[in-house]
Amino acid sequence: MTIQIRQFPCRRDNFGVIVHDDAGGPCVSIDAPEEGPIVAVLQREGWHLTHILTTHHHNDHTQANAALKARFGLEIIGPVRERERIPGLDRAVSGGDRIDLSGLEVEVIDTPGHTAGGISYYMPDEKLLFANDALFSLGCGRLFEGDAATMWASLQRLRSLPDDTMLYCGHEYTATNARFAIDVDPGNLLLQERVKEVEALRIEGKATVPVSLGREKRTNPFLRADDPGLAEAIGMAGADPVAVFAALRERRNGY
Template sequence: MTSLEIRQFSCRSDNFGVLVHAPDAGTTIAIDTPEEGPILAALEEAGWRLTHILTTHHHADHVAANEALKARFDATIYGPAKERAKIPGIDKAVEGGDVVDVGGVRVEVIDTPGHTLGEVSYYLPEGKAVFAGDALFSLGCGRLFEGDAAMLWESLKRLRALPDETMLYCGHEYTATNARCALSIDSQNLALQERVKEVETLRVEHKSTLPVQLGREKKTNPFLRADDPELQAAMGMSDADPAAVFAALRAKRDQY
């Protein structure tokens, strides 16, 4: 089995760009295209040629360089079927449950609507990595721009079902703010306290807080624990419907 090389880098003000490279196949995949310049720089530094783009959702800061990169490299663009009309340059539409061969790389598609109605995430078992776009963030989740809380809660449960050793890659560097909100809710959580200290140190050193192991997120991210009795009690919502707890969590995060 070929190991995958994954490189993450900053784009725009707080977006992440990610490249996934399969050395034997010569395949290089961009996860979303927030900005052309940093992607080209990362490709040049690594000595890779872009072959594919996986788009998570239609927002401009995730598709901005689709057409420019496609024109430059003749890259094949995958994107969510439900947002096909909004994805610039899309060649192949995918939906949850699909397993696709992307230049020799196995990609499992997971439906994760809520932030937008058609958003998908991409799980690469060979790389033990999931690319969740703006559905799930470290210690947080996406804003409900198009869907509702119940929809996004179901989406995050699908991501939560992935193996603990899976590395979570997200669309933005929002962890420090998410951490402050999470700690205000779940202040007695020792695993969360440890993660918050780590995040604070990383940000002081101008380092990224991502990727992070999904197993850690399952213990620390309140949005993955809306059905956890301890988290429900911390919210003053013991025995409440998890979707209602999730909605209350999202409303609290919206205030930060």
């Protein structure tokens, strides 16, 4: 299987992502934030969309579901706990499920916290993670429908994936996340390098993701709430990781 990926801007700061199998297999949109940009990429490449993998119910990730389904006759897959809130949902899935899209294997990971039933998609053979609004580069999603313990558990599931997994997320938030991360973890040399890289990419108008999960494990404060050094850096030495995570998320909310 030969996979091609196209990532492109949608709406104000969303990412659209299309995964295409050149061997005649599936053509998959990760969420559907906006019809126009998605269709433009498909027409440019000569691809026919076969599936939408929906991560959560928010409108900026599902707005184009109905229009794309009407245009392409595709299948929409999404989280079982949000099935009543996903437009056009055909198949409901939950953590631990494995989806076979004509040979493209996809594992479903429960990642509630941002929303009550959000999920992420992992393609182990391709080493790809589509976490969208659960995990951002150097950040994580706001806790709109979950609490700190729920989100921390979700991020631990994602953190357990191999370091060479490439992370794709739902928004271009990395520059702001980077400024926050270096404020709370100023002595992290790897983070200092990532901050410089992010600044350079944004000056050039380039996307800051995908990024390897291994780099995120070492630089993203929200994946390191159980790191004693980070807890000490924010004045919470010895605190429970959930409390550290909650404090980080609250600080980021007002950043």
